[in-house]
Amino acid sequence: MCVNKFVELLNKELKEGLGCTEIASIGLACAKASELIDGEVEKLDLVIDIGLFKNAHGVTIPNTDKYGIKLAASLGAILKNSQKELTLFQDIDRKIINKAENLIIKEKVNVDVKYINKFYIDVKVYGKDEWAEVLVIDSYQNIVKIIKDDKVIFYKQEKAKEEIIDITKVTINEIIEEIEKIPIEELDFIREAIEMNLSLAEKGINKKLDRGVAFGLNSLMEKGVIKDDLINKVCLYTTAASDARMAGLGSSTMTLMGSGNKGIQAIVPVAMTGKFKNVEEEKIIRGVAISCLITIYIRQWVSIVSPLCGTSLAAIGASAGITYILGGPIKNIEGSIKNMCGGVTGIICDEVKEGCSLKIRTNTENALMSAYLSMEDIVSITKDNIIEDRVEDIIKSLSLTSLLRARKNQ
Numbered sequence: 001m002c003v004n005k006f007v008e009l010l011n012k013e014l015k016e017g018l019g020c021t022e023i024a025s026i027g028l029a030c031a032k033a034s035e036l037i038d039g040e041v042e043k044l045d046l047v048i049d050i051g052l053f054k055n056a057h058g059v060t061i062p063n064t065d066k067y068g069i070k071l072a073a074s075l076g077a078i079l080k081n082s083q084k085e086l087t088l089f090q091d092i093d094r095k096i097i098n099k100a101e102n103l104i105i106k107e108k109v110n111v112d113v114k115y116i117n118k119f120y121i122d123v124k125v126y127g128k129d130e131w132a133e134v135l136v137i138d139s140y141q142n143i144v145k146i147i148k149d150d151k152v153i154f155y156k157q158e159k160a161k162e163e164i165i166d167i168t169k170v171t172i173n174e175i176i177e178e179i180e181k182i183p184i185e186e187l188d189f190i191r192e193a194i195e196m197n198l199s200l201a202e203k204g205i206n207k208k209l210d211r212g213v214a215f216g217l218n219s220l221m222e223k224g225v226i227k228d229d230l231i232n233k234v235c236l237y238t239t240a241a242s243d244a245r246m247a248g249l250g251s252s253t254m255t256l257m258g259s260g261n262k263g264i265q266a267i268v269p270v271a272m273t274g275k276f277k278n279v280e281e282e283k284i285i286r287g288v289a290i291s292c293l294i295t296i297y298i299r300q301w302v303s304i305v306s307p308l309c310g311t312s313l314a315a316i317g318a319s320a321g322i323t324y325i326l327g328g329p330i331k332n333i334e335g336s337i338k339n340m341c342g343g344v345t346g347i348i349c350d351e352v353k354e355g356c357s358l359k360i361r362t363n364t365e366n367a368l369m370s371a372y373l374s375m376e377d378i379v380s381i382t383k384d385n386i387i388e389d390r391v392e393d394i395i396k397s398l399s400l401t402s403l404l405r406a407r408k409n410q
Contacts (some may be wrong), residue, residue, distance in 0.1 A: 006178050007186050009165045010289060013296055014193050014263070017086035017255040022055040024086040024306050025140035026069060026121060027076030030314035031088055033125040034077040036148050041077045041125055049120035053113050055349075057320060059329035060248035062091040070109045074100035077125055085141065102219075140258040167297045169326050172337065175297065176251070180288050189333050190285045190292075191272045193254035194271045197241055197264055200251050201272075204240030209247035213357040214240035231278050231368050238268040238364045242357040256292055256314065257299055261356055264313035266291045270321035271365045279325045291321030294337070301399045305403035309347040310396065311356065315363035316340040322371040334391045335374030340366060341394045 017024060026048065034041055046069070048056070053069065060067050061075065078099050081088050103109050109403045112118055121136040135145040146154035167175075208215040221228045243263045245253050256263035270291045274284035296318035302308060319336040328336070344366050347359060373379070 004385055006163055006167075006175070006289075006293060009167060009296065010187075010292060011189060011303050012165070013257050014189065014292065015255050015258070016196070016252045017087065017258075017260050017263075018089050018250070018252050019260070019265075020056065020059040020246065020256055020258055021086060021140055022052055023069070023072040024049065024060055024089065026052070026072045026123075027061075027079070027081050027088055028058060028082055028085060028141065028398065029121045029123045029134045029136050029143070030073045030076030030080050030125065031403050032082040032146070033123050033132045034135040035080045037083060037125055037127035037130055038145070039127045039172050041103065042128060043110075043126040044073055044077050044103065045110045045112075045124045045126075046073050047112045047114055047120070047122040049118060050115050051117075052119060057292060059246060061092075062089040063250045065088075066097070067311055069111050070104050071100060071165075073111070074103045074109050075125065079101075086255065086258075087271060088248065103334045111371045125345075147390040150324060164268065166300065167293065168300050170297075172294065172297075172334060175293050176290055176324065176330060178334065179286050179293065182284065182286075182289075184282050187285050187289055190289050191281075193263070193267055194284070195289055196252060196254045198263075198271060200239070200244050200249075201237040201241035202393035203238065203251060204242075204244030204247075207244075209243040209249060211357065212243070213361060219359070222305055230273065231365060233274045233276060233367060234269050235364045237272045239357045239361045240266060241268050242360045246356055256295060258311055259314075261311050261360065262295060262314040264319050265311040265360055265363060266295045267323075269367055270325060273322050273368065274325045277326070282327050287321040287325035290324050290333075291317040292319050293317070298395050298398065301395050308345065309349045309359055309363075312344045312347040312363050313380050313398075315367040316345060317366035318364070323368060323374055326371060326375055327374055328371070332374045332377075334373045335377070335379035336367075337391045338380045338394065339373055341391075341395045343369060343397070345398060346373075383407045392398065 016083045056069050058067060061072055078096055079091055080089055119138050124131055125134040130149055133147040134143055136142055144156045204214050205218055213237055217239060220226045221232060225374040226232050242261055245260045253401050256266050266286050270287045271284055274287060283382055295314045297315045298316060316337055319340045320333050323333045323336040344363060
């Protein structure tokens, strides 16, 4: 794969978002359908897949202090601002909330669940004498069909294989070699990603947001219960960013593959470790790029609806990125991946929720320890669990969990 493809892939998968991506994607689909209705929205019918339901029903909607799939859908339909994409909830005010809640009170918002093993949103919005339908499949913003009053006005065929940037055909070593060749000015958008997610973390450290995990960690450090050292500081910042995001704080996150928590997990631990170790900025930027690309690599093998915790997979990328900025050669970078796969890959996603920051704290500590242990040449060996000789084979083995789930749901 040529260098330009790596930059293109990173640009494609790193996008600004606000709040939980799952509820934003529901709001976005409803906003898109509602824009085709000239008058007031009178009714809304929504069908989503079971995985999306699991991950969206219990998280706070930005700028509301409220939660709920019906409310997210109703807000999107009232807002009619699909041009904002995953940051559409920035435009919420009390008047918008009241109108959205009024639709729900009148029982005009219906939600049904489809038991399928892929991302799915089908929303139909009704006006007085008109209706519009939007279908989203496979990913958060992938609108494949739009219908207005029985007429198909947009239809998107399945992407040609050559349009999909498949990173699974390369090795981890090749990813690192190619990232080091890229002129640093071409990775300037990575600097923006770092700044955005660290800014979010700063806002979450001293406030008791969400479940207050970061607030509690900070308090424990001040009391001397846990040490104020690199590992706990990096855990604090990463957890604070997640707390701020999941609490619906009105600040943007740089998402990775559509997920804010993956973006936080892949970016913040690498960047903060680099800052605490006084690593030069260029090295940090390349380390974050490596973390994000390895996370994408893993996620392309492991289905988006896998039962594995997505932030645990992103933490594997983060550990590799941390090892890189610590000066580790490919042997140690691969060793950190082996340590992570031997340690955290059993963590499952029970649902996207306000307590996700607890998992992120655990994942961050494991990412740091796996990196530092690998730098000491302490690495999981082939007889341990799913560990194989080649890291690419280990990552490929993770995909088996998705296959098992797919069979179960058939």
